[in-house]
Amino acid sequence: MTKTRREQAEWRREQLLDAALKVFAAKGVDGASVKDIAEAAGVTPGLLYRYFESKEALVATLLSERGFLPRLRELLTADHRGRPAVAVLTELLGAFDALLADNADLMAVFFSATQARAALAELVGEGQRLIGDFLAARVAEGELRPHDTATAARTLFAAVAVSRRTGSPLDVARLVELLFPHER
Amino acid sequence: MTKTRREQAEWRREQLLDAALKVFAAKGVDGASVKDIAEAAGVTPGLLYRYFESKEALVATLLSERGFLPRLRELLTADHRGRPAVAVLTELLGAFDALLADNADLMAVFFSATQARAALAELVGEGQRLIGDFLAARVAEGELRPHDTATAARTLFAAVAVSRRTGSPLDVARLVELLFPHER
Amino acid sequence: MTKTRREQAEWRREQLLDAALKVFAAKGVDGASVKDIAEAAGVTPGLLYRYFESKEALVATLLSERGFLPRLRELLTADHRGRPAVAVLTELLGAFDALLADNADLMAVFFSATQARAALAELVGEGQRLIGDFLAARVAEGELRPHDTATAARTLFAAVAVSRRTGSPLDVARLVELLFPHER
Amino acid sequence: MTKTRREQAEWRREQLLDAALKVFAAKGVDGASVKDIAEAAGVTPGLLYRYFESKEALVATLLSERGFLPRLRELLTADHRGRPAVAVLTELLGAFDALLADNADLMAVFFSATQARAALAELVGEGQRLIGDFLAARVAEGELRPHDTATAARTLFAAVAVSRRTGSPLDVARLVELLFPHER
DNA sequence: CATGAATGAGGGTTCATTCAT
DNA sequence: AATGAATGAACCCTCATTCAT
Incomplete structure (x- = not known):
């Protein structure tokens, strides 16, 4: 052995x-x-x-x-068609939250290493873009109300990331309900 | 001299x-x-x-x-009665954004200094609470639609903070419009 | 005033x-x-x-x-004629002991300051010489038994000095009795 | 190699x-x-x-x-019975003198290191006690004249130590002769 | 007379790194 | 593959000293 x-x-x-x-x-x-x-x-x-x-x-x-960008990409680009956007969004943000939790140490290194700033920016940018694309697609299909999808993506991303950083847990369902109230 | x-x-x-x-x-x-x-x-x-x-x-x-918590508190506790909530909120988040911009270096030190974690949490917590109080008051007066004010506060706060941290500018008016569309 | x-x-x-x-x-x-x-x-x-x-x-x-060599010299060169050598010697060593006690701090500086070694050697040498002269004079006058006055002087001086340095008090009368037993 | x-x-x-x-x-x-x-x-x-x-x-x-207390103890506690006290004493003080000479540097460190005061006092105390014991035993056996053995021990010890410290060499035989003249 | 702002040198110590073993 | 002896540079900090005020 x-x-x-x-x-x-x-x-x-x-x-x-x-x-x-x-x-x-x-x-x-x-x-x-x-x-x-x-x-x-x-x-x-x-x-x-x-x-x-x-x-x-x-x-x-x-x-x-050890970067988790690949896993993030995988997460966000999976095929979610056929399921309600709000449900998918909730699940997706939850998975993102879990991903950050799993990689808490790595996040800390990101924030600590001066030379990691670029990588961090890339991570955030890509994450926001992917979420934005998802939202835009659903708006195009008439499933979500028309809105500023880029800003929405940034807001969602930020909410999850900050809650991780500051320690207080976030109820993802409530977050989605806040931005897309009563949407089918 | x-x-x-x-x-x-x-x-x-x-x-x-x-x-x-x-x-x-x-x-x-x-x-x-x-x-x-x-x-x-x-x-x-x-x-x-x-x-x-x-x-x-x-x-x-x-x-x-050099902590800016005092200035933040001052900002958020000013008397805004008599003016439309959405306008106030926009102005307020804009001022918060400016405050963070002015204190970008200090934020970096916060994130760098291990022993600052407590101070950081306090800062974030207080900021979120103050914004939440403002929203709740306006809901009570019927000026804003009923919603989860705590989550909204966290989201708003996070959106501003993260945009500062990652460098890409945020249009605060769009952010407010996103959460409170077409509200008078 | x-x-x-x-x-x-x-x-x-x-x-x-x-x-x-x-x-x-x-x-x-x-x-x-x-x-x-x-x-x-x-x-x-x-x-x-x-x-x-x-x-x-x-x-x-x-x-x-602050050196106490002057006072030591004064002490040892005073005119002691007409009094028994053993009594004078006892008194003299007692005075020397008291002098060292009064100057304990200075002694410490002597031992601490590297550049003070020469001064210390001078002090010791002079002290021993003065005591030796006294002993020799008394031997010449037949008042003390013939002996190695130089060695006796060194021994007496050393006994007093070391007792000061190590803290345990010395009975000067016993010391004199030891070297000059039953001498008139 | x-x-x-x-x-x-x-x-x-x-x-x-x-x-x-x-x-x-x-x-x-x-x-x-x-x-x-x-x-x-x-x-x-x-x-x-x-x-x-x-x-x-x-x-x-x-x-x-590097302390030499062990070697000192060994020196002073060896079995000297059957040989004349004066000869033994002379040899013993000579060996002590040589020991101090070998450890001149260490002595200097003792005097320089503040925290060594306790160790120094212990060293001196032990040395005097051992010599005193030797003298007392010989007095008891009638080989040395009755005298204040404690004071004698201190004096002998001091004479050797100070001569080492001040640099001028000491004739140990003369020292012994001084305290125990013509003793068989 | 006395202060205290300022300096340059050096204090003890830790660190990232190399290399013979 | 792994160790640990050794280095040189840098670390944080204290010191003796000067001089404008």
Whole structure:
């Protein structure tokens, strides 16, 4: 049941990324030392440099490999036709909320890493665009009342994101009801 | 036109806080060194310690003295009776947006300073509560349609805050129109 | 009853020396900061430099002005003829002991200041020589038994000095009795 | 002939202690900087912290590991029966003198380190007690004339210690002859 | 006479990183 | 694959000292 050399290396790499994510989230990228991360992984700082070129590179890898933009995209571009928009929207925002919850540590790193600002902006922009597209399509089909879909998308996105950041839970159904009252 | 010693000291203190705010916002609290701040202020690092006990104390002073919660409260508790709710709301969110713009650096420090989490939560909570109170009052007077005022407040607040954070400008009038369409 | 300018200056100088002596004795010369001394004197560090050129100079002044070698010399060269040697010796060592007690702080500075080594050696050498001269004179007069007066002087001096340094009190009469038993 | 890692570490540790001992003795504990010590060891300051937690800890280690109290005890408690007390005493004080000479640097550190006062007092007290016990035993056996053995012990100890401290060499045989003249 | 704003050097210490083992 | 000895740069902070006020 021993691992092959290749597997062991892959496993260690992931373990280091896990440790880094946890430590970065807790102390901030600048506040966390390589030694902190190594200790969290039960390993020597030197070993880290066999897997990543630098602390900087470790952060970059974390943001690119562990980014949840792919999953967000997948979520928002699934085929929802045939089901009522309001129901879909509620479900969708709920899933988004859950996604953020699952990636709370990563979000913290996003906010902590100076160089992550661009990635964060990209994430937010893409998210808003995808939600906006969904709303526009439903308006075009006459299922939702005509409205400023771009602003609506931004508002919905923001509401979910901020509630995650500040800790107080958000009732997604109420949010949808607020913007689209009594809509079929 | 020379300054008295008292004035000079006061001025220097503010100058150091200004420099710290700028540098902290740009590099993060942990990423910015005392030397960075001193250089931004055109001063020796040692001088900083005549005005603040430590780097930590500098951050704390920044957050407590430069906090904009007082101005936010002032903004939201002003007497708006006699004017249409939608107009007031638009103006109010616009002012809030401007306030955040004016304090963009401070917001960044809030997000960077780990120990500021509590202050941040307080800020957000208070802001949402004040907006919620305003909405509820107007509903009671029959001027706004009955709705979930708490969720609405959170949504409005979030929309403004996130737009500030991500850089893309927000048309506040459109936001209000979205939630309260065609309301007189 | 106000002091003249001259008197005030003299008074302040002495006060600063007092404070320095106390602080140096407590923290060691290197361990004590100019700020420490100024605070002990209820004064600003800057003021210290109106009275002394540097911290270094302050130490030097302390060692030279407050040195007790003059008093020691006076003590040992007084005219003791006509009184029994053993009585004189006892009284003399007792006075020396008291002198060290009075100057405990200064002794501490001696041991703390690297540059004071020479002064300390001088002090010890002179003290031993003076006691030795006294013993030799009394041996010459047949009042004390012939013995190695130089070694005796060193031994007596050492016994008194070490007892001061280690805190346990010394019965001088017993010490004299030990070296010159039953001598008339 | 290369060292194993274990050996190298042990060797480096001792080397750092050696360097520290020398530098502390020369400049005093407060007067010596970590950089001074590192330079004396031909090493970077940072390395010091792999072997000792702090400068303070380095001093403590020096005092506890390099203390010569054990050797002193061994010296004074050896079995000297069957040999004339005066000869033994002479030899013993000579060995004590040599011990202090070997540990001159450590003595200097003792006097420089404020926190070493307790250790110093212990050292002195123990030394005097051991010598006193030896004298008392010999008096009881009738080999030495009855005398105040406690004071004698203190005097002998002090004479040796002070001569070490002030640099002038002491003829131990003369010292013994002084206190116990012509004794068989 | 006395203050306190300001500096430059240096304090002890941590850190990201390298490399022989 | 993993360690840990070693470095050099940077960290936060204190210090002795100066000088305008």
